[in-house]
Amino acid sequence: MLEIINLKTQFPSPDGLVNAVDSADLQIEDNERLGLIGETGCGKTVLGMSIIRLLPPSTRIHGQIIYKGRDLLNLKEEEMRLLRGKEISMILQNPTTSLNPVLKIGDQIAEVIQLHKDCNRKEAKTKAVEILAAAMIPEAPKRADQYPHELSGGMKERVMIVMGLASQPSFVIADEPTKGLDSGTKAEIIRLIRDMTSGRSMLMITHDLAAAGEICDRIAVMYAGELLEMASAKTILHDPQHPYTQGFINSLPSRGLLPISGSSPSLIDPPHGCRFHPRCPWAMDICRREHPQIIKLEKGHFSRCFLCA
Amino acid sequence: MRIEYLAWRIFYSLLAFVISVTLSFVLLHAMPGDYLHVILPHLAEKNPLATELFREQFGLDKSLFEQYVLYVLNVLQGNWGYSIQYGLPVTEVILEKLSWTAVILLPATLLSIFIGVLIGSYSGWTSGSLGDSFIFKIMIFLGAVPSYWWAIFLILVLGFYLDLFPLGGYMSITALDEGMKLHDVLYHAALPIVALTLTTVPGVYYLMRNSMLMIVGQDYILAARSKGLSEIEILLRHALKNAMLPMITLFAMELAHVIMGSIFIETIFSWPGMGFLTFEALRVRDLPLLQGIFLMDTLIIILANIAADFSYPLIDPRAKVGEIG
Incomplete structure (x- = not known):
């Protein structure tokens, strides 16, 4: 249905180029609902906006976004407009x-x-x-x-x-649909989204892991512009492998409200090596030196961490 | 709630009106010179009796305070006094001149609103584009040129050198035989209308461009794009209505200015409107007439403000008159 290959989205800013999305690879199958999880400012909304191409004209987008056999990034604005809202x-x-x-x-x-x-x-x-x-x-x-x-x-x-x-439409991008709602309303909204998007493909951008767990089939975790872990919703919630995902889950109120120490890195000049290493409790020497590649752990479970190798 | 609001509104309007009457009365009487000294300086010296009779006739022999009280009482009863210069009721003189002013100011105002909104929204919508910066620079130039310069320039080039338009006045000499003709009046009105439009367009343009700039970055414009609407559909259906909100007050004020006329333009083109009337009344110290003109201005501005307030809810459903303020 939708395949994102090596997507890079950058914004020029007075302080330098902001790498909002860096080398993202992602597939969404027919009738699949994928949750894109991450903290505020990690580039998840930009990734969604890159697909529907609603970013400011100064944005630089590289890579490919293949939708039904066509690369969306190669379409003329008018062709793209005809897809928007309809498809x-x-x-x-x-x-x-x-x-x-x-x-x-x-x-x-x-x-x-x-x-x-x-x-x-x-x-x-x-x-x-x-x-x-x-x-x-x-x-x-x-x-x-x-x-x-x-x-x-x-x-x-x-x-x-x-x-x-x-x-x-056959593909929906939902950006933070459960943001700022009280828990009762949130439960209703979650039910509504689940009912109305069944039989459709969806990318749900959220920082609400519980909501993503209830709606989505698979979850991808994003950090500092990069995808760190991807697996079925069940695996991410119950058996996460990447230290960041583990930290993210432990920071949920229902899991003890333990925050990850430190704060999100700059997207202009991200840390050398693994982008999460300054905040990672298990950081090793190699994490500081080398940038980890995404690796396949088992069928449908990917992680970008030297620990998992 | 609504009734109470209306009552307050009327009360404040009345208050503004009375304050304005008082202010203009005080200011006008503080002005040196009077009608007699301007028109008949020698008569006043040679025949003191005529002067006295004149003063008595117009009640100028009474104390200033007495004059003020009488004036306010009369105004509230609809009697705005007599013009010394014309020997006619002030209201009659004003209404006659007002219709002539409307002939040039109404088209000019509507034209400048139309053009200003059109290019202003285009400019704001495509801000930073070549077209926008081109229009913007032209508007800075237009805004910097005073109205009388345009009037003189138009008379000189189109009237004198090219002989395409009359140099001034409001109808041809042939009107004495044939009577007033609409096309003849419009022919004479063309240059004043152009001069007025050129001077008022930049104001409308700036406000509209600014207003549109605020709208362009709004989330609902992004939402409209995500629906697949074309740029022109978004502009017309989503942006324009929102961008027009700050314009309502401007429109009301522009229309209110219609009645004041333009002193420069009307004087240069010898157009017999309110501006010309004001200028003449000031020159000969026709105080009752001046006072009447200022009152009319106040009245129209108060009415225009009320009209603006009541037209807000027509465009913006969030504004309900009588519930806010």
């Missing part, structure tokens, strides 16, 4: 700022349907109300006629999800 859609983070404040909810959803589903405005609006109702939004017709500021945070998140899936 590949994105559920942006921060629903409060991502919904247009002066347009009605129903119209913002109908817009996508009308654009990609070959129907007129009225049919699109009826359809929009139908999907809102299907997304368990109470009083859907009334909601469709409201403006974003009249909805609660959880409701707005639902609208974002509905909007991202309204045109039934």
Whole structure:
């Protein structure tokens, strides 16, 4: 379905080139939901934005992103635009700022349907109300006629999800869909995403490991622009091999709230050798000298660590 | 809530009006010279009786405070006094000139809003592009040139050298025989309209460009892109409506300025509008008329402000009049 080969995404900045995504390789199969986990600023949103190509014009992107046999990075902007929303859609983070404040909810959803589903405005609006109702939004017709500021945070998140899936795209990128929600609402949102994306491929960007565990088939862990570990959701949650993944899991409230010491490295000048070595409790000499390659541990489980070799 | 808000609104408007009446009364009477000294300096010297009769006729023999109280009472009853210069009720004179001012200022204002919004949003949307920096530089130039320079330049080049347009006035001499013709008036109005538009476009342009610049980086624009909408669809459907919000107040103020007229433009083109009227009234110290003109300005600005406040909710659903403030 989607194959990312040696993707490098860089931004020029006054302090130098920011390597937001560095040599990422990733495959997402048909009907597979992949979770992309990492702390804030590790480059996971940039990776998602690289796929749908919605980064500022000054961004430098190298590598290949093969979608249904075509390299997205080689498409002209106009060809890419025709794919956006129709084949590949994105559920942006921060629903409060991502919904247009002066347009009605129903119209913002109908817009996508009308654009990609070959129907007129009225049919699109009826359809929009139908999907809102299907997304368990109470009083859907009334909601469709409201403006974003009249909805609660959880409701707005639902609208974002509905909007991202309204045109039934084959590939969805969901960016932090569970961010800033209380636990009850979060559970509902997780259920909604799971139901609405079944039978579709999805890349779910999140720092919420529990949410990823419930929704995704596989999980990839990202750190300082690099992919460190990749395995089935179950393996990542219960048998992680990379020290960073282990640390990340131990920092969860349910696992003892033990933070990883130190802070994320700079993406302009990342540490030499293994990027995690300054914070790694098991760092060895080789970790400081050499940059580890990603290695296959068993079927479907990869890790970038000398300890696992 | 709404009724209460409206009541406060009316109260404050009335307060602003009364303060404005008082201020202009005080300022105008603090000005040296009076009508008699300007128009009939010798008569005043030679025939003191005529002077006295004149003062009595217009109530100028009363104390200033008495004049003020009488004036305020009369204004509130709709009597704005008589113009000394014209011998007609002030309101009548103002309404007549106002319609002439509208002939040039209404088209010029609408034109500058239309052009300013159009190129301003283009410029903001494509900020940093070649087109944007080109337009931006032109607008800096336009904004730096005063209105009277444009008026003189247009008269000189298009009127005098090329002989395409009349040098001034508001209708041809033939109108004496044939009566006033619309196309003749418009022909005379063309240059003043162009001069006015050129001077007001930059203001609208800057505000619109700025407003659009703030919108371009918003998340909902990114969201619109992720839906696969084309740039023009995003601009028209998502950006423009948001970018227009700060413009409403500007529009209201621009329209309010319509009634004040443009003193420079109307004087240079000998256009018989409010600007010209103000200039003349000031020259001959026609105090009742000046006072009336200032009152009219105040009134229109107050009304324009109220209109702006009430039109906000039409564009922005978050603004509900009477619930905020």
